[in-house]
Every structure is written in C-alpha cells, then in structure tokens.
Amino acid sequence: EAQVTQNPRYLITVTGKKLTVTCSQNMNHEYMSWYRQDPGLGLRQIYYSMNVEVTDKGDVPEGYKVSRKEKRNFPLILESPSPNQTSLYFCASGLAGQETQYFGPGTRLLVL
Amino acid sequence: AQKITQTQPGMFVQEKEAVTLDCTYDTSDQSYGLFWYKQPSSGEMIFLIYQGSYDEQNATEGRYSLNFQKARKSANLVISASQLGDSAMYFCAMSLLSSNTGKLIFGQGTTLQVKP
Numbered sequence: 001e002a003q004v005t006q007n008p009r010y011l012i013t014v015t016g017k018k019l020t021v022t023c024s025q026n027m028n029h030e031y032m033s034w035y036r037q038d039p040g041l042g043l044r045q046i047y048y049s050m051n052v053e054v055t056d057k058g059d060v061p062e063g064y065k066v067s068r069k070e071k072r073n074f075p076l077i078l079e080s081p082s083p084n085q086t087s088l089y090f091c092a093s094g095l096a097g098q099e100t101q102y103f104g105p106g107t108r109l110l111v112l
Numbered sequence: 113a114q115k116i117t118q119t120q121p122g123m124f125v126q127e128k129e130a131v132t133l134d135c136t137y138d139t140s141d142q143s144y145g146l147f148w149y150k151q152p153s154s155g156e157m158i159f160l161i162y163q164g165s166y167d168e169q170n171a172t173e174g175r176y177s178l179n180f181q182k183a184r185k186s187a188n189l190v191i192s193a194s195q196l197g198d199s200a201m202y203f204c205a206m207s208l209l210s211s212n213t214g215k216l217i218f219g220q221g222t223t224l225q226v227k228p
Contacts, residue, residue, distance in 0.1 A: 031214050043218045103157035
C-alpha cells in the first residue's frame with residue numbers, strides 16, 4: 001500500500017529534551033516536506049527536500065533540523081524543544097514536477 | 113500575495129444531499145494547482161482532488177468534483193450524496209508551479225457536519 005508513515009503518532013516531552021519524528025514514504029517520491037498545524041494559523045511549511053541531500057527552509061524553520069540521507073526518509077529533529085513547538089506535525093511527499101502531495105497521519109507533540 | 117480564502121467556517125448538510133464548499137484563491141502566477149484535503153477528527157490529511165490551472169475540464173473523483181472558475185478565481189468543492197463519514201474539516205490549498213519550494217498554501221478550512 002502506497003503511504004507516508006510517521007512515528008511516533010503522539011509524543012509528550014519536556015523542554016530541552018532532543019527528539020526526532022521519523023517520516024518514511026514508499027512511493028519513490030523525490031519531494032518531501034514538513035508542516036505544522038496550529039489553531040488559527042493553519043498549516044505552515046517547516047522544511048522541504050527536493051531530493052536526497054537537498055533540503056531547504058520553509059516558512060517556520062527556527063528550532064528544527066532535517067536530513068535527507070535516503071530518498072524514502074525525512075526525519076524532523078527538534079534539538080531543544082520548547083513549549084511553542086507544541087503542535088500537530090505532518091510529513092508530506094510527492095513526485096518532483098507533479099503537484100499532488102500525500103500526507104502522513106500526523107504527529108501530535110506536546111512540549112511541557 | 114498568494115492566498116486561499118475559505119469563507120465558511122462551518123456548514124451543515126443533510127445526509128444524501130449535495131453540498132458545496134467555497135474556496136477562492138489569489139495569485140498572479142499563471143501556472144498553479146488547486147487541491148482539496150479532508151481532515152477527519154482523527155487528524156490525518158486525506159487528499160481528495162486536484163485541478164491544474166490549465167485544465168479545461170473540472171476535476172472529478174467519485175463523489176467529489178471541483179467547480180473551477182478561473183476568471184472568478186474560485187475552486188469550490190462539490191460533494192454529492194453526502195454520507196455521515198463526510199463529516200470533517202475540509203481544506204482548500206494551492207501550489208505555485210513557479211515556486212521551487214513545493215509549498216502548499218492552505219485556507220483556514222471549513223467544518224462540514226452531515227446530519228442523519
């Protein structure tokens with residue numbers, strides 16, 4: 001089944017404790033991206049990647065890191081999480097040059 | 113500025129009836145894509161339908177159709193024969209093919225409730 005997976009789906013952590021949210025897709029998509037969704041602010045792009053080893057900042061990259069060592073994986077790293085990073089996070093993937101992006105199931109993060 | 117506007121925060125529809133969710137967009141680009149996504153209460157974002165700016169025919173996917181009116185810059189979603197499982201938040205989104213970020217620009221969403 002073609003899909004984008006994210007882990008964990010739910011996470012409660014404390015300020016300053018490094019965490020990684022994994023994202024994996026099995027559709028051989030070149031393009032991958034991370035969004036966060038917040039009430040009243042909608043979905044905002046954090047980082048994106050056009051292909052392996054090619055990543056760039058989106059609209060709200062502060063406090064986040066990403067890497068793209070393999071085509072299928074695009075982890076989101078929070079080196080020192082803060083409460084304002086409490087949010088619902090989505091990973092998305094798509095074929096470069098085509099528009100449709102498919103989203104993972106989301107990761108709900110609470111930073112205390 | 114590139115923007116998506118969904119003016120209906122919430123809507124009700126009777127089961128088995130059709131419903132139209134409004135979406136207007138603002139861009140000066142000539143090449144763009146328009147999408148609708150469904151977000152049920154469980155939180156996932158489900159792709160429903162896509163319309164390219166150069167597509168002359170309205171997109172359809174099963175019970176979903178996109179009423180694309182380019183001159184009015186509108187891309188309304190029509191759901192025919194509503195089902196209880198259609199109750200969810202619906203987002204309209206746009207991508208600009210000239211952009212190298214692949215970013216989707218989302219509207220604020222419309223909550224649809226289907227009544228039995």
